[in-house]
Amino acid sequence: xxxxxxxxxxxxxxxxxxxxxxxxxxxxxxxxxxxxxxxxxxxxxxxxxxxxxxxxxxxxxxxxxxxxxxxxxxxxxxxxxxxxxxxxxxxxxxxxxxxxxxxxxxxxxxxxxxxxxxxxxxxxxxxxxxxxxxxxxxxxxxxxxxxxxxxxxxxxxxxxxxxxxxxxxxxxxxxxxxxxxxxxxxxxxxxxxxxxxxxxxxxxxxxxxxxxxxxxxxxxxxxxxxxxxxxxxxxxxxxxxxxxxxxxxxxxxxxxxxxxxxxxxxxxxxxxxxxxxxxxxxxxxxxxxxxxxxxxxxxxxxxxxxxxxxxxxxxx
Amino acid sequence: xxxxxxxxxxxxxxxxxxxxxxxxxxxxxxxxxxxxxxxxxxxxxxxxxxxxxxxxxxxxxxxxxxxxxxxxxxxxxxxxxxxxxxxxxxxxxxxxxxxxxxxxxxxxxxxxx
Numbered sequence: 416x417x418x419x420x421x422x423x424x425x426x427x428x429x430x431x432x433x434x435x436x437x438x439x440x441x442x443x444x445x446x447x448x449x450x451x452x453x454x455x456x457x458x459x460x461x462x463x464x465x466x467x468x469x470x471x472x473x474x475x476x477x478x479x480x481x482x483x484x485x486x487x488x489x490x491x492x493x494x495x496x497x498x499x500x501x502x503x504x505x506x507x508x509x510x511x512x513x514x515x516x517x518x519x520x521x522x523x524x525x526x527x528x529x530x531x532x533x534x535x536x537x538x539x540x541x542x543x544x545x546x547x548x549x550x551x552x553x554x555x556x557x558x559x560x561x562x563x564x565x566x567x568x569x570x571x572x573x574x575x576x577x578x579x580x581x582x583x584x585x586x587x588x589x590x591x592x593x594x595x596x597x598x599x600x601x602x603x604x605x606x607x608x609x610x611x612x613x614x615x616x617x618x619x620x621x622x623x624x625x626x627x628x629x630x631x632x633x634x635x636x637x638x639x640x641x642x643x644x645x646x647x648x649x650x651x652x653x654x655x656x657x658x659x660x661x662x663x664x665x666x667x668x669x670x671x672x673x674x675x676x677x678x679x680x681x682x683x684x685x686x687x688x689x690x691x692x693x694x695x696x697x698x699x700x701x702x703x704x705x706x707x708x709x710x711x712x713x714x715x716x717x718x719x720x721x722x723x724x725x726x727x728x729x730x731x
Numbered sequence: 732x733x734x735x736x737x738x739x740x741x742x743x744x745x746x747x748x749x750x751x752x753x754x755x756x757x758x759x760x761x762x763x764x765x766x767x768x769x770x771x772x773x774x775x776x777x778x779x780x781x782x783x784x785x786x787x788x789x790x791x792x793x794x795x796x797x798x799x800x801x802x803x804x805x806x807x808x809x810x811x812x813x814x815x816x817x818x819x820x821x822x823x824x825x826x827x828x829x830x831x832x833x834x835x836x837x838x839x840x841x842x843x844x
Contacts, residue, residue, distance in 0.1 A: 663755035
């Protein structure tokens with residue numbers, strides 16, 4: 416059963432009562448909320464995701480609930496809850512969807528140490544994965560949204576899950592988080608993209624989520640083998656330029672953008688070493704999306720440096 | 732007069748990543764958990780010292796004869812370069828300097844029957 420199989424009144428009721436459990440592979444997340452418009456937003460962003468049987472194990476129990484305190488309630492604030500504990504500062508209920516997405520990201524980043532977690536956009540084409548680790552404000556999500564709507568499969572716009580045993584990277588095809596000027600830019604660039612309502616005045620400015628393209632959602636269970644590491648940077652008026660960098664520099668870029676590299680110690684060091692050793696590594700500057708995409712198309716058309724290892728049987 | 736020797740503190744194959752033709756390498760310090768970007772020349776020193784400890788003169792000799800320089804630095808510049816690399820690599824716990832021992836001291840340290 417998929418989320419879209421539940422009609423709006425039933426979904427609102429289920430989310431208010433016990434919650435719904437979404438399969439955000441490789442995780443399962445139970446979401447509960449007493450905010451009706453959040454149920455509607457989730458229905459839009461996650462309509463093609465499967466619901467998990469209530470008896471199955473749940474990795475993360477989260478909730479976005481109206482604040483019980485009278486002043487917060489008067490101000491229309493909402494709180495994020497994880498495993499029965501209130502977490503983070505309450506935010507306006509109008510920002511509930513952003514809060515939920517950030518909260519789920521936090522749950523994964525803080526707990527999913529079976530993976531090496533990299534703050535990176537991850538896309539795939541021709542069976543090869545592109546990792547773009549970058550700090551906030553580098554234009555990573557904008558570029559990711561553009562690529563995802565021009566033939567690249569979206570795995571994630573900000574959480575790359577590296578399996579240190581297989582070397583494969585997993586994604587969840589969750590919505591892309593766009594901010595400020597990127598929102599009208601991607602609306603114009605990809606009119607077919609499905610947006611949430613814009614949420615103004617968040618700590619990151621105005622935020623809107625973009626649903627992953629259908630093909631990416633359908634293929635979300637298939638991991639990909641990394642082939643390129645690209646450190647992106649948006650620079651005003653800069654012509655697009657893809658410049659090779661040393662693997663050692665790409666390594667440091669990935670390590671700096673990992674949420675749990677320090678947790679894994681030497682195993683993480685070795686895993687990142689294998690990753691950059693098998694990838695072409697670049698720095699990328701751009702200001703215009705069309706120009707940027709030309710570079711990535713050329714990258715995808717070029718023959719791989721060496722024949723990629725096939726996916727292990729269990730990963731297909 | 733005995734001179735101190737330098738040695739590599741770590742099993743290098745586990746903690747050092749180098750790539751052919753690149754100017755930098757990456758070192759993981761298993762004690763602190765820190766990762767450091769180091770110059771390829773520093774990685775080369777560590778690789779030599781992982782095979783056998785050496786003193787400064789031996790390292791200078793190897794730098795002079797075993798490195799493919801575009802232009803060989805002057806002896807003073809080479810000595811300064813070596814010093815800066817050794818100290819940097821000692822700071823990040825990849826290399827260490829062992830105190831000098833005379834042959835007599837070395838004998839004295841040997842266990843007796």
